[in-house]
Amino acid sequence: MAAAGGGPSVSTPEQVKLDKECELRVEVSPDSSLRLRLLSGTAEIFGTEIPPQIWLSFPPSVKFAVFTWYGATVEMDGATETYYTADETPMVSYVNVHAVLDARRNRSKASPSDSESSQGPRVIVVGPTDSGKSTLSRMLLSWAAKQGWKPTFVDLDIGQGSITIPACIAATPIEMPIDPVEGIPLEMPLVYFYGHPTPSANADLYKVLVKELANILERQFAGNTESRAAGMVINTMGWVDGLGYELLLHAIDTFNATVVLVLGQEKLCSLLKDVLKSKPNVDVVKLQKSGGVVSRNAKVRQKARGHRIREYFYGLTNDLSPHSNVASFSDLTVFRVGGGPQAPRSALPIGAEPAADPTRLVQVKIDRDLLHLVLAVSYAKEPNEIISSNVAGFIYVTDIDTQRNKITYLAPSAGELPSRFLIVGSLTWIEN
Numbered sequence: 001m002a003a004a005g006g007g008p009s010v011s012t013p014e015q016v017k018l019d020k021e022c023e024l025r026v027e028v029s030p031d032s033s034l035r036l037r038l039l040s041g042t043a044e045i046f047g048t049e050i051p052p053q054i055w056l057s058f059p060p061s062v063k064f065a066v067f068t069w070y071g072a073t074v075e076m077d078g079a080t081e082t083y084y085t086a087d088e089t090p091m092v093s094y095v096n097v098h099a100v101l102d103a104r105r106n107r108s109k110a111s112p113s114d115s116e117s118s119q120g121p122r123v124i125v126v127g128p129t130d131s132g133k134s135t136l137s138r139m140l141l142s143w144a145a146k147q148g149w150k151p152t153f154v155d156l157d158i159g160q161g162s163i164t165i166p167a168c169i170a171a172t173p174i175e176m177p178i179d180p181v182e183g184i185p186l187e188m189p190l191v192y193f194y195g196h197p198t199p200s201a202n203a204d205l206y207k208v209l210v211k212e213l214a215n216i217l218e219r220q221f222a223g224n225t226e227s228r229a230a231g232m233v234i235n236t237m238g239w240v241d242g243l244g245y246e247l248l249l250h251a252i253d254t255f256n257a258t259v260v261l262v263l264g265q266e267k268l269c270s271l272l273k274d275v276l277k278s279k280p281n282v283d284v285v286k287l288q289k290s291g292g293v294v295s296r297n298a299k300v301r302q303k304a305r306g307h308r309i310r311e312y313f314y315g316l317t318n319d320l321s322p323h324s325n326v327a328s329f330s331d332l333t334v335f336r337v338g339g340g341p342q343a344p345r346s347a348l349p350i351g352a353e354p355a356a357d358p359t360r361l362v363q364v365k366i367d368r369d370l371l372h373l374v375l376a377v378s379y380a381k382e383p384n385e386i387i388s389s390n391v392a393g394f395i396y397v398t399d400i401d402t403q404r405n406k407i408t409y410l411a412p413s414a415g416e417l418p419s420r421f422l423i424v425g426s427l428t429w430i431e432n
């Protein structure tokens with residue numbers, strides 16, 4: 001049961017004592033940051049242990065929980081929207097899943113590297129929006145990293161992903177427990193740009209990119225027994241009906257998932273159990289949603305997407321300095337994937353509607369329509385490699401001068417872009 005805490009806001013430092021297996025749930029004020037430190041005992045934030053006595057500074061609006069297995073006292077300083085302690089959490093069931101995965105990783109490590117059993121668990125976390133998928137993924141990854149594994153995190157959530165900016169799917173190895181404030185390290189993620197924050201914009205393209213990502217990871221695993229044994233944790237979108245469900249099945253199949261963790265929905269769990277019963281090597285496990293998961297409406301989600309883009313360019317605490325660069329139109333080539341009809345109407349039988357080819361590459365004229373869009377810089381060497389190539393990073397178009405044929409854009413660093421090939425979708429951002 002959730003117990004009321006010290007009130008909705010903290011202004012002076014306040015100490016909170018937590019009993020064993022309890023958690024302190026905090027929503028930081030939207031207007032200011034909050035500091036928190038561990039005074040005694042041991043505690044973790046989403047699977048990562050908090051160091052004793054060191055103040056951690058959480059940015060505005062962040063929602064998190066401090067959980068303790070054996071009891072702890074923490075101190076908070078700053079403003080919160082709300083905070084309370086809870087003694088009912090699903091953490092024991094989550095850590096039990098971790099223990100099973102850990103045993104599987106050990107078995108895989110002990111198997112000959114060419115046998116099928118050398119592949120560690122491939123876990124996919126599914127469930128409706130706001131069921132705690134990202135949070136559970138994070139815990140499983142951090143607990144595994146704490147044991148010395150380097151599992152691969154795959155994020156297929158193009159709306160609220162946690163590896164890079166929205167409208168992308170991405171993967172990255174997790175070598176250390178995930179920092180409670182900074183989140184997933186951004187060193188060298190493998191990123192594919194889908195271009196839209198919703199899969200219905202071009203579901204076929206989404207599937208193609210999921211397949212590309214899975215193929216690359218498969219190749220990497222073939223040459224790396226350590227990451228192969230550590231396996232992967234795959235986070236998914238919260239759309240679980242209709243097309244969303246179809247895309248979930250596609251992801252389970254494409255990544256050859258061996259464990260499907262279903263959060264917070266009986267119906268989805270029983271549907272998946274039924275459809276996957278022909279695959280004896282796939283376990284479908286239902287897990288309880290945490291009462292601490294905070295629901296976010298469409299407006300909040302959109303705002304969160306804007307924050308992620310800002311964070312990409314400026315850093316979590318404004319610690320990065322992006323550069324404003326100017327290029328001639330002729331230096332860059334912009335493509336859209338899936339644009340335009342496949343064949344002109346005149347070439348079709350009477351009455352037939354032209355169908356859009358979802359993976360057709362269309363060169364886009366550089367004009368003011370690109371203003372305020374976020375574009376991906378492709379690693380492709382040739383245009384025909386664009387769909388199958390991952391991206392180096394992103395730029396944000398801040399000005400288009402059609403008189404001088406110049407484009408001004410924000411990029412993480414100064415200098416020439418790693419490639420002249422850019423991809424545009426519908427991802428916009430208004431910098432403020």
Ligand SMILES: Nc1ncnc2c1ncn2[C@@H]1O[C@H](COP(=O)(O)OP(=O)(O)OP(=O)(O)O)[C@@H](O)[C@H]1O
Nearest residue numbers: 063064065129130131132133134135238292293294
């Ligand atoms: N136990 C908890 N206490 C406090 N906040 C929590 C807890 N668990 C999750 N949250 C917060 O709730 C929000 C939603 O959780 P999360 O992102 O894991 O859900 P999700 O199912 O992945 O959402 P989406 O459907 O958007 O992908 C996040 O801000 C997260 O930090």
